[in-house]
Amino acid sequence: MTYTSILYLLIFLPGVMLFYQLVPVRHRYKVLLAASWLFFLSLSGKLIVYLLLSTLSVHHIGLWLSSCKKSLDLTGASVEEKKSLKAAYAAKKRRILWFGLGIQLGMLIVLKYSGFFSDNMNHLLKAVSYPNLLPGMKFALPIGISFYTLQAVSYLVDVYYEKIPADDHLGRLALYLTFFPILMEGPICRYAQTANALTEGKPLEYKNVTYGFQRVLWGLFKKLIIADRLNLLVETVFGSYKQYGGIVVIVGAILYTFQLYADFSGCIDMTIGTGEVFGITIPENFRQPFFSKSPSEFWRRWHITLGTWLKDYIFYPISLTGPVKKFGKKARTKLGKHVGQVVASSPALFGVWICNGFWHGNGWHYLFFGMYYFVLIMLENLTEPYVIKTAEAFKINRNNLIYRIFQSVKLLIIVFTGELFFRADTLTAGFSMFSSIFTGFNLKALKDGSLLHLGLTIPDYVAVFFGFLAVLAVGIIHERGISIRERMSGLKLPVRWTLYYGAILLVIVLGAYGDGYLPVKLIYAGF
C-alpha cells in the first residue's frame, strides 16, 4: 500500500477519516496512531520492532534529560560547589544525549550502511592481499527509517538545548515520529511544528477536507502523469547506459531530474494535503526549485526540511566546536575577511554535504553527489563578490532578463549533471555516462527516432509535455505569491466542480499505471 494505491485512496484514507471523526476528541490521536502503525505494518511488517524501539528510547531519553535537570539542586551550595555541580550536570546531560543519539543513529548506521562499510573494507583488504574478514551484511530496512531517525535526533537535541520540553505523552511522540502521511518520504518535521496539532483532535472541516484533497489530487497529477511515465525512459537509459551516449544520455538526465521532482514533490503534496484534511500543518518541502539562480538557492528551495535540518544539527554544531572556531579565526586573519570567512565555513559545510550525500544512500555516487555540491557552493561563495564587481565593471545589470536566463541555464546544467551521477547505479556508471555525452554526441538521435525507442511513445511525450506545462504554470503563479486554491474557492460552484471533475478525470485517464506500465515505487521512500 502506497499513497497512490487504490487501497490507500479509496479505503484506507476515507476509513481513517471516518473513524477519526466518530471517536471522541481525546481519542482521535489514537486513531491516527493506529492507522500509522497499520500503514507501517503493511509496508515493513515485523520491522516495526525497530520503529517501536526507536520511539520508546526517544521517549525515555527525553524524559531522562528532563529529569536530569530537575535533579540539579543548587540550593545552599557555594559558588565553587555550584560551578562543579553545573559542570557535572552538563557532562551527565551530554552523556545522556550521546547515548540517545547513539541508539537512533546506531540503528540507522547498522541497518543502512553496514553492508557498504563491510563491502568496502573487504575490497580494501583484498587490495592488500588479505582475505575477506568481514561477512557481507545486508539488512532489511524499515520504511522511512532515514526520515524518522532525523526527526528523533532533532527532538533529542532540542530537548537537550531546552528549546522544547521533554514530552511525557508517549502516544504524541510516537505519532510525531510515524504519522502515516510523512512516513514514506517525509518531510522531516520538527516536534514543535506538528506534535501538538497531531493530538489536538480537530474535527474534520469542509474547507480543510476540500483543500486537502485538492492538494492530494495535485500530487497524484505530478506523480502519475509525469513521474511514473518518465520512469519508462529513465529506466531504459540508466538501465542500459552502455548502449547510449550523447543526446540520449542528456535527455535521460534531464527527464530523470523532472521525474525525481514530480515524484518527490508530488508525494509531498499528497502528504501535506492529507495533513490538511486532519487540520495538521505539515511544513513545505519545495518552493519552485528550478526558478533558483544558484546551487545554494536551489538547495534552499529543494528538500527544504532536509536542508534546514542539516543547517541546524550539522552546520551550526560543527561551526561552534572549539577547533573549528580556532580554524576560522586563523583563516580570517591570514586570508582576509571574505576568503577567510568562506574558508572558515568550509569544515561545517563539508560536514553538511557529506551527510547530505550519505543520507541519500550507501553508494560512492551519493557521496560524490554531496561533494559535487560542496565544491560548487564553496566556489559560489568564493567568487560571489568578484562576479558582482565584474558585472559592475562591464555595466551588466544582474537583474535583466538575459542575465537571469543565463543564470537559470547555468543552474539547470549543474542540477542535471548532479542528478545524472545521483541516479547512476554506481560512480563508475555515472562517469561512463557523463563521458559518453561528449564521446557519443550526435545530432542524428534527434532525427532518426532514437528517442521513440526508449520506452516512451509520442502520446507519452505529449502527456508529459502538457503535464510539465501545468507544473510550470502553477510554479510561476506560486512564485508571484498568488494562492490558486483561494482563487478557485471564489469561483461559482458549477465552474469549480467542473474543474475538479476535469482534474480527477485527467489523473485517472492520463496516469501511467495499469496495463503497459510497471508500478513505480516512490523514489525517496528508498533513501
Next chain:
Amino acid sequence: MHAGNKLRTLSFITGLIILLYIMSLLFLPANTGAEGLYKKAGGIYKEPKNTIGYLSIGDSESTTSISPMEIWNAYGYTGFNCGVPGQRLQDTYYLLEKVLNKQSPKVVLLETNACFRDFKYINALETTIDEKTKKLFPIYQYHNNWRYFHFYMLKNISTGVADKPSPVYKGYQYNVINKPYIGGPYTAETDEVGEIQDQPQLYLEKINALCKEKGIKLILYSSPSPKNWTYAKHNAVKQFADKHNLDYMDLNLALDQLSIDWTTDTRDSGDHINYYGAKKVSAYMGSYLSGLNLLTDHRQDPRFAPWNNEFKTYETQTRQISK
C-alpha cells in the same frame, strides 16, 4: 461539518460516480479500437477455441522467459504465455481453470518461482480492491486507451467494432533492457531443501490435479534467475516433481546448454532474462516440446495464418529495437 456541506460532499461524490460510469463507456476497448493493449492480460480469452497447444503459466519469470512467437517460428507450435508479474500460485490456478474452459492444451509449462512467494494478506486485499474498482469503473482499467481515441470512436460505440488490435506476441513480455548480472556462479550444489509454504503447496497440488484430470502433461520449469533461484529451492521443486512423477526442467542448471551470457541476457541484474535470454530459453524449450511429440506444427495450416502475420510484426519489432 455542517449539514449543507455534508450534502454538497455527497452530491459531489455522486456526480463523480456517474461521470466515471459514463466515461467508462468511452474507454472500453470495443469503442476505442485499442483491444490489443489488453490482450497481454486477458488475450488468451480472445484466442479461438481449442487452438492453443501449450500454455506457459507463472509469475514474471514466466512472462519474460518464453516467447511463443519464437517457438511458432521454429516449430509451428501454438502457445500462449499466461504469466502475470507478481502472481501468486492461487491466482495462477484460478487463471488456468478459467483458460481450460476454452482451450485444451496438451502441455502446461509451470514456472516455479511463484512456489516460493510468501502470502501476504495486504497484497491480496490490494489486488481484490483493484479488481473490484476495475469492474465498477472500467475507465480505471482501460484508461490507457486515450491514446487510441480517434474520429470514429463514437461510431464504434454504436456498432461495437474494434479495429486494428495491436499485437501482444501471445503474452510474452518483450524487453531489451540490459543490466548485467555480475555476481558470478550461483549454482553450487547443496543438500538443503527449501520450503514451499502451505498455500503455494496446496495450489501446486491443485494445478497438478487439474492437469491430470484434463489429460494435460504438466512440466515444471525454473527460468534462469540468479537473483531468485537457489539450489535449496531446486531441491524442493525436485522433491515435488519426483513425488508426483512430473518432468522438472531447471534451466539454471543448463546455463551452458542454453549459452546464457549474464552480461547481455538479463534486464535487471539477474532477476529476469531479457529478450536475448528469452530467445535462448524459447529455442531450448521448443526443442524439448518437439521431443515430446505431443504438439502439432500448424505453420502451413491456413486456419493459423494470423499467427504468421503476428510473427511478421514481432520480427519487425525485434529486429528494429534490438539491432
